[in-house]
Amino acid sequence: MALENVVEEYMRVRPTSQKLHERAVKVFAADGATARARILDPFRPYITHARGSRKWDVDGNEYIDYIMAHGALILGHCHPAVVQAVQEQMAKGVHYGENHELEVEWAELIKSMMPGTERVEFFSCGQEANLMAIRLARVFTNRRKILRFEENFHGWVDEVVLTPSSPGVIADEVKIIPYDLDRVEKELASGEYAIFMTEGGGAHMGGQIPIDDDFVRALPALSQKYGTVWLLDEVVTSFRDSPGGWQATIGVHPDLTTLGKCVGGGLGVGAIAGRADIMGVFSPKTPPERRIIHTGTWNGNPLTCAAGVAACKLYRSGEVQRKTAQLAAYLRQRGNKALKERAINGRLYSRSIVHLYLGPIDYEPSDDTLPPTKDIRKIMNPAMMPIRIRLGLHLLQRGIATMSGRFFILSAAHTEQDIDQTIQAFGDSLDAMIAEGSLSKA
Numbered sequence: 315m316a317l318e319n320v321v322e323e324y325m326r327v328r329p330t331s332q333k334l335h336e337r338a339v340k341v342f343a344a345d346g347a348t349a350r351a352r353i354l355d356p357f358r359p360y361i362t363h364a365r366g367s368r369k370w371d372v373d374g375n376e377y378i379d380y381i382m383a384h385g386a387l388i389l390g391h392c393h394p395a396v397v398q399a400v401q402e403q404m405a406k407g408v409h410y411g412e413n414h415e416l417e418v419e420w421a422e423l424i425k426s427m428m429p430g431t432e433r434v435e436f437f438s439c440g441q442e443a444n445l446m447a448i449r450l451a452r453v454f455t456n457r458r459k460i461l462r463f464e465e466n467f468h469g470w471v472d473e474v475v476l477t478p479s480s481p482g483v484i485a486d487e488v489k490i491i492p493y494d495l496d497r498v499e500k501e502l503a504s505g506e507y508a509i510f511m512t513e514g515g516g517a518h519m520g521g522q523i524p525i526d527d528d529f530v531r532a533l534p535a536l537s538q539k540y541g542t543v544w545l546l547d548e549v550v551t552s553f554r555d556s557p558g559g560w561q562a563t564i565g566v567h568p569d570l571t572t573l574g575k576c577v578g579g580g581l582g583v584g585a586i587a588g589r590a591d592i593m594g595v596f597s598p599k600t601p602p603e604r605r606i607i608h609t610g611t612w613n614g615n616p617l618t619c620a621a622g623v624a625a626c627k628l629y630r631s632g633e634v635q636r637k638t639a640q641l642a643a644y645l646r647q648r649g650n651k652a653l654k655e656r657a658i659n660g661r662l663y664s665r666s667i668v669h670l671y672l673g674p675i676d677y678e679p680s681d682d683t684l685p686p687t688k689d690i691r692k693i694m695n696p697a698m699m700p701i702r703i704r705l706g707l708h709l710l711q712r713g714i715a716t717m718s719g720r721f722f723i724l725s726a727a728h729t730e731q732d733i734d735q736t737i738q739a740f741g742d743s744l745d746a747m748i749a750e751g752s753l754s755k756a
């Protein structure tokens with residue numbers, strides 16, 4: 315491949331994707347994409363089908379997939395148990411408009427895996443669960459304010475959007491502070507906060523910005539002392555980090571936990587798992603002035619429940635998570651060797667969602683789950699973004715699909731051979747970028 319011509323070469327072998335992109339820009343305003351992560355200059359490939367760790371585009375190009383449905387597919391594409399469960403349920407009916415056994419079985423599974431769960435409630439997606447958690451906390455505490463943490467992502471609606479100063483957002487009751495226990499205590503002591511919310515495993519896809527375990531372990535006492543509900547958003551990490559969620563790995567029990575992604579086995583879902591007294595506000599026996607009415611056409615729909623039950627049964631033993639974590643460790647180890655061999659300032663780090671950092675190496679952490687700097691500004695340096703996007707394009711052209719060159723999302727369906735192939739493509743992409751001048755050595 316002519317190194318300076320990656321865009322031309324990319325387009326040359328994707329003529330059908332290009333035609334679809336040209337149609338898409340006439341219907342989808344965001345440069346033809348239906349979600350931000352799917353925007354790319356010139357365009358991302360249009361996919362026809364996927365299986366295991368792989369997916370294929372309309373022009374017949376094959377990819378090792380490290381997007382895995384934005385993290386939802388820890389079992390990989392088309393896991394036979396999930397496919398069978400969904401196919402069987404499809405034939406029985408997608409929606410009865412009634413209660414049914416699978417929703418009970420799914421909630422029982424979640425309850426049995428996540429210690430501290432007394433009640434479960436289902437939604438259509440993760441942010442919907444977060445929004446309801448806020449409403450629950452407001453009713454339960456009779457307060458309005460929301461305390462959040464820098465760079466913690468919880469969705470795009472007003473109260474949860476990453477940047478409350480974004481156009482069109484009204485989030486007067488939201489305050490965002492750094493991970494600082496003194497600051498948390500000072501804010502909570504005002505007695506005005508209904509809820510404070512943290513992302514499980516750290517900010518951005520389970521830990522691009524790690525969170526200190528001891529910081530998290532101190533939160534339950536503060537929640538109790540000031541009567542503020544603590545929500546742990548495990549939409550990404552629930553059942554990815556362990557059968558008990560990320561919380562089980564550090565031994566904490568939040569008041570409320572939100573779940574999503576993996577818990578639905580690949581179908582769209584959100585859930586709240588939490589304390590019975592807080593979630594009691596859903597009960598029709600609760601006086602109307604303290605009651606929440608939860609509507610929702612797709613809550614606990616049989617098709618999603620079928621996928622969720624099949625997937626959660628596979629998560630219970632911890633084998634899926636162990637295998638995924640091992641593969642991620644192998645990717646980090648080999649990828650970091652490739653970066654070091656080329657004297658590139660950068661590291662792959664974190665857990666089963668591997669993050670790429672490019673920038674100054676402030677120190678060598680004791681293990682590669684941590685980034686080589688503690689400075690959030692360096693990790694989020696906007697100048698790093700176009701370089702990673704360029705890397706993402708080089709990788710795509712070499713058959714590796716990542717989320718914007720930023721995250722490599724592993725599943726139990728990946729293999730060591732996949733990773734060897736990925737590292738070859740990673741090294742070739744880095745070399746090509748050095749040659750074209752889009753990436754510099756240290």
Ligand SMILES: Cc1ncc(COP(=O)(O)O)c(C=O)c1O
Nearest residue numbers: 439440441467468469549550574
């Ligand atoms: C931590 C976290 N919370 C909530 C959400 C929103 O979930 P959903 O896209 O299912 O609404 C996401 C999405 O990536 C997330 O990463």
